[in-house]
Amino acid sequence: MTTLTQSTTWKALQTHSSQLPHMRELFAQNPQRFEQMSVAACGLFLDYSKNRVNDETLKLLFSLAKEAKLSDKITAMFNGDVINNTEQRSVLHTALRSKSTQTIMAEGANIVPEIQQTLAKMAKFVGSVQSGEWKGYTGKAITDIVSIGIGGSFLGPKIVSQALRPYWQEGLNCHFVANVDATSICEKLKNLNAETTLFVMSSKSFSTQETLTNTLSAKDWFLAQGAGQQDVAKHFVAVTSNVTKATEFGMDASNIFPMWDWVGGRYSLWSAIGLPIALLIGMDNFKALLDGAHQMDEHFSNTPVEQNMPVIMAMLSVLYGNFHGAQAHVILTYDHYLRGLPAYFQQLDMESNGKSVTLDGSDVDYSTGPVIWGGEGTNGQHAYHQLLHQGTSLIPADFIMPLQSHNPLGEHHDQLASNCFGQTQALMQGRTYDEALAELSNSSLDAAQIPLIAKHKVMSGNKPSNTLLMNKLTPTTLGALIALYEHKTFVQGAIWQINSFDQWGVELGKQLGNDVLERIGAKEEATQLDSSSNALINLYRQGKL
Numbered sequence: 001m002t003t004l005t006q007s008t009t010w011k012a013l014q015t016h017s018s019q020l021p022h023m024r025e026l027f028a029q030n031p032q033r034f035e036q037m038s039v040a041a042c043g044l045f046l047d048y049s050k051n052r053v054n055d056e057t058l059k060l061l062f063s064l065a066k067e068a069k070l071s072d073k074i075t076a077m078f079n080g081d082v083i084n085n086t087e088q089r090s091v092l093h094t095a096l097r098s099k100s101t102q103t104i105m106a107e108g109a110n111i112v113p114e115i116q117q118t119l120a121k122m123a124k125f126v127g128s129v130q131s132g133e134w135k136g137y138t139g140k141a142i143t144d145i146v147s148i149g150i151g152g153s154f155l156g157p158k159i160v161s162q163a164l165r166p167y168w169q170e171g172l173n174c175h176f177v178a179n180v181d182a183t184s185i186c187e188k189l190k191n192l193n194a195e196t197t198l199f200v201m202s203s204k205s206f207s208t209q210e211t212l213t214n215t216l217s218a219k220d221w222f223l224a225q226g227a228g229q230q231d232v233a234k235h236f237v238a239v240t241s242n243v244t245k246a247t248e249f250g251m252d253a254s255n256i257f258p259m260w261d262w263v264g265g266r267y268s269l270w271s272a273i274g275l276p277i278a279l280l281i282g283m284d285n286f287k288a289l290l291d292g293a294h295q296m297d298e299h300f301s302n303t304p305v306e307q308n309m310p311v312i313m314a315m316l317s318v319l320y321g322n323f324h325g326a327q328a329h330v331i332l333t334y335d336h337y338l339r340g341l342p343a344y345f346q347q348l349d350m351e352s353n354g355k356s357v358t359l360d361g362s363d364v365d366y367s368t369g370p371v372i373w374g375g376e377g378t379n380g381q382h383a384y385h386q387l388l389h390q391g392t393s394l395i396p397a398d399f400i401m402p403l404q405s406h407n408p409l410g411e412h413h414d415q416l417a418s419n420c421f422g423q424t425q426a427l428m429q430g431r432t433y434d435e436a437l438a439e440l441s442n443s444s445l446d447a448a449q450i451p452l453i454a455k456h457k458v459m460s461g462n463k464p465s466n467t468l469l470m471n472k473l474t475p476t477t478l479g480a481l482i483a484l485y486e487h488k489t490f491v492q493g494a495i496w497q498i499n500s501f502d503q504w505g506v507e508l509g510k511q512l513g514n515d516v517l518e519r520i521g522a523k524e525e526a527t528q529l530d531s532s533s534n535a536l537i538n539l540y541r542q543g544k545l
């Protein structure tokens with residue numbers, strides 16, 4: 001048993017959360033519920049009133065946060081303490097969006113000047129590509145960027161670029177390649193002109209198989225189009241913390257944008273990993289994105305837990321995961337530009353908090369990170385929302401919507417908003433048997449059928465959701481939104497006493513994948529592994545069933 005599950009507050013939450021009335025009743029009891037359970041910060045507005053909480057629940061959740069010494073842990077992260085204890089690293093993605101006047105120490109040195117230098121290098125490069133001053137090998141300006149990377153070195157640039165589509169420079173396009181499946185890169189390259197294409201290779205470690213293979217294939221393609229080795233520097237740049245490896249690989253030293261060990265892959269879009277974003281939206285907008293995140297950093301580090309947006313969201317997730325048995329959390333974006341955000345938050349949360357041992361190596365005896373999934377509304381309403389409403393799993397939901405659309409058109413946005421709010425209402429209130437019977441009483445159904453159909457129309461309700469609003473999706477509000485979820489993830493990790501910043505779980509698969517690759521290429525058939533793995537490798541070697 002861990003001390004966490006033995007604590008008085010934990011036990012009080014167990015008892016309390018099983019005794020709380022239905023949310024319908026909670027709303028009926030307290031007309032001020034919305035005012036009391038909503039908070040605004042950094043251009044975002046959070047309505048968390050449709051959750052299974054009352055004042056007592058919140059009090060207990062905030063006590064749990066205080067007992068976890070959350071405020072000390074936040075300070076330690078912002079101060080650059082080595083909180084990633086298994087990799088002996090500081091965790092300083094927040095420094096990437098700090099003010100140039102700040103002093104932030106990592107490993108005994110102030111890291112702000114090198115962050116600023118890298119931003120200046122990015123600004124120069126972005127300016128020259130956007131203005132057309134940067135020329136390809138035949139003297140033409142760049143029209144297409146191919147961003148090659150995977151994990152955080154892919155999802156950050158891709159999802160943020162997609163979200164900020166209205167801010168793209170006219171005449172520039174971007175394509176994202178992550179998967180080692182050749183189809184991905186081949187399909188992208190089919191429609192590109194080598195003379196006007198710029199490849200941005202993003203890999204913090206510069207050792208990720210998929211990214212190295214895709215970059216080599218991109219280079220082969222580039223040379224096969226008629227370009228020479230001497231032209232590579234005009235068309236290939238790299239972002240990495242391993243400058244030595246990148247140089248050895250053949251990247252021109254002046255085309256390498258640095259990042260650092262103290263930036264985790266899934267927290268790296270704020271570094272030069274964000275270069276494809278900056279190339280598309282320009283440096284001013286990129287800085288606005290950083291500024292939005294910085295505003296959220298300030299809010300997170302300076303606001304009491306009771307009004308602290310990331311803390312509130314994190315503690316609600318702790319409530320459902322640890323006291324109501326929820327094993328999943330759904331992110332529903334009511335904005336087409338934000339359609340990729342669930343995938344981004346999926347890596348952020350699941351790679352961070354998918355852990356089973358505490359910082360000191362003890363096994364946890366409580367649930368940690370849930371399965372994060374989601375999609376864009378209203379599409380999901382005609383698909384998986386059925387399970388949210390009537391399925392047997394409890395899946396708390398976050399609804400995210402800007403109040404103003406970048407594409408105001410007729411009644412579209414009113415319909416979108418009404419669906420968004422209607423869903424949260426339906427999840428919360430549900431429909432009782434009597435209500436279903438009453439609805440059916442005037443229908444043309446056979447009277448004998450009505451009780452059965454009414455039973456199928458019952459929705460238990462009491463399904464929790466948060467609604468997150470912003471005026472408009474801008475670089476600043478997007479920066480704040482992403483930082484909100486980063487900090488939410490951090491708080492959950494702090495409660496669970498896990499290391500949210502390593503990812504050892506992905507290593508074994510990589511290691512065994514390399515071993516299998518050797519066996520695929522070996523002279524003899526595979527015989528040394530388990531019967532399934534041997535047979536699959538040998539089938540693959542035969543190339544047919």
Ligand SMILES: O=P(O)(O)OC[C@H]1O[C@](O)(CO)[C@@H](O)[C@@H]1O
Pocket residue numbers: 150151152153202203204205206207208211265266351503506
């Ligand atoms: O940027 P890199 O070093 O190529 O790593 C890519 C991704 O791989 C991971 O390390 C997991 O395999 C992620 O954390 C990271 O975002």
